[in-house]
Amino acid sequence: MxxxxxxxxxxxxxxxxxxxxxxxxxxxxxxxxxxxxxxxxxxxxxxxxxxxxxxxxxxxxxxxxxxxxLMAMPSGRFFGWVIGGTLPAALASDWLVSAWDQNAGLRYATPAMAAIEEGAGNWLLDLLGLPAGSDVGFVTGATMANFTGLAAGRWRLLTDAGWDLDRDGLSGAPRIRCFVGRERHDTVDLGLRYLGLGRPAVVDADGQGRLIPSALDAALREGAGPALVCLQAGNLHSGAFDPFADAIAVAKKHGAWVHIDGAFGLWAAAAPELRHLTSGCEDADSWATDAHKTLNVPYDCGVAIVRDASALRSAMGLHTSYLVHDAEGPGDPFERVPELSRRARGVPVWAALKSLGRDGVAAQVRGLAAAASDIAAGLAGLDGVEVLNDVDYTQVCVAFGDDDTTRAVTARIIEDGRVWMSGSRWRDRDILRVSVSNWHTAGEDVGTAVDAVRSALAAVRGT
Structure with missing residues (x-):
């Protein structure tokens, strides 16, 4: 040695x-x-x-x-933001990725990484009910997954409008009209900004944050030209899902590219009891999700999925003499992501899926939603606690009367330290937001969460 x-x-x-x-x-x-x-x-x-x-x-x-x-983000008592833990197989395989030290950009140079990621990508398409043959790229997180899908949409829309984006850039190009729901995640706007597409038009949403298809139709009718519509699988606060079938039908009637931000919600399709929440989403053009959230693999691992492979590879790819391409394969991994050099992020995804199997993924997603329902039920039974959302998935939003009390209870919970729940503002009210994303969360964690809120509320009230 x-x-x-x-x-x-x-x-x-x-x-x-x-x-x-x-x-x-x-x-x-x-x-x-x-x-x-x-x-x-x-x-x-x-x-x-x-x-x-x-x-x-x-x-x-x-x-x-x-x-x-260090914050105990991998704990079953962490309910802040939307952050999952790490499955054992995913963690160990991520160590292997670092030890192997492979640049996963080229299929020819790192064939094992390419084969593993292609396998993971095909499993994901099957699990999530998305079109077979779609391109799958592994990026840093949901923000870049949104960016990647939107970039493919920008390329396709401008190409179909007769504009050569690669040659002429955006200056003088036909304006792409972008439409988002009133309660979309701000990273969608960020992706549009990165792409030089400007601020989107905001379409009205219902009380749970679901985009209203008739409002989208009216907005699309107000102008002409290429259009890009962004929908949402899993509202940050309510966990609600846009009505995909109706909204996509409206968008396609106007010739729009449809992108779905499904950072944590797209995984509902993997559980038969929850699959109805994503019904119709398979008719979109691109999708974004984050494997670190609901699947529970290590940071960082977003997933960009695009039906139109030529659009994605034209938007992301390059060809140069010093790179050795695999002519027999389905293209190089770097053609599906915004990076030429990157670690093999798809390996922990493959390991997580291999360790769980189809039934295990379904059970994990089902368990997260069930824990959220149990927490909501426990909190609703406390005097002075109002559950504000329909708890259909993994998110719970509560208030404690006025905003001052809600903020004080939230601060007390964080100070106590038994659980972590983050504050936010939704529907013009300060709220306490509970996001169940960790595979560790079990019955005792639910009980601890409810008791922590009970104790904090009693302390704020002075009782």
Whole structure:
């Protein structure tokens, strides 16, 4: 064994030791961090030392010093934002991805990575009920997944309008009219901004945040020219799904490209009991989701899916003499994403799906929705708690009378540390938002969540 081999072995052993300790601490530890970033700045900053430190010692120092500033996001008691945990097979395979150190952009250069990601992509299309043969790309997260699908739509719409986007850019191009629901996620607007498409027209939504198809029809009728419609699978607050069949029929009548932001909601299609929520979404042109959320793989792993492979590869791809292409395959992975160099993000997705199987994925999605329903029922039974949304999926929004009380209860819950639930504002009210995204969340976590809210409300009321 060479000296380098020994260094690897000792550093990896230290990483296993600290990672195992971290995972074992999750059931009991406070969810929120006990130190702020400014508390840790000196330890991690200052002048770069002249002399280096052995790799094993670096890992020890890193784990020991960072520990107070870690949030227990992988805990079953973490309900903030929409953040999942990590399945064992996905975590371990992600370590392999780092050890293998493959640049997953070229099929010819890294055939194992390409084959694994292609397998994962085909499994995803099948699980989510999306068109076979669609292109699947693994990106950093839902933001870039939205960007990628929208980029393919921009290319197709302008090409069909007779405009050569690659040659002439956007200056002087036909204007693409973009339409979004009133309660879309802001990253859709961000993707449109990245693409130079400007602010979208906002279409009215119902009380749960679902886009109203008749309002979309009226908006599309107001002008002419290429159109791009963005729909949503899983509202950030209510968890609601746009009425895909009707909305897509309206959009297609006007010749629009339809993109669906399904960061966490697209996974409802994998559970037979919840599949009705995504009914009709298969008729869209592109879809975005995030495997770190509902599937529970490590950061970072968004998934961009596009029906029109030529549009996606024209928008994302390049050809140059120094790259060796695999002429016999379905194209290179880099042609489906905004990056030429990247880690093999699809490997943990493959591992998660392989470890769960079709029934396991369905059970995991079903379990998240059931836990959300149980939390909502428990909270609704508390005096002074109002559940504001129809809990059809994994999101619960509650209020405690006036905004001041809601903010105070939210702050008290975070201070208590048994659970983490984040505040937000929805339908002109301050709310406490509960997002169930972690495969660890079980009955005892539901009970802890309800009790934490009960205690915080009693403390704010002074009872």
């Amino acid at each position: 060479s000296r380098g081999d020994e260094d690897y072995a000792r550093a990896m052993a230290a990483a296993v030791r600290h990672s195992t300790a971290w995972l074992q601490s999750l059931p009991e530890r406070r969810v929120g961090p006990s130190a702020a970033a400014h508390d840790l700045t000196d330890a991690f900053g200052g002048l770069l030392p002249r002399q280096g430190m052995p790799a094993e010692d670096v890992v020890d120092f890193l784990a020991r010093t960072a520990e107070p500033g």
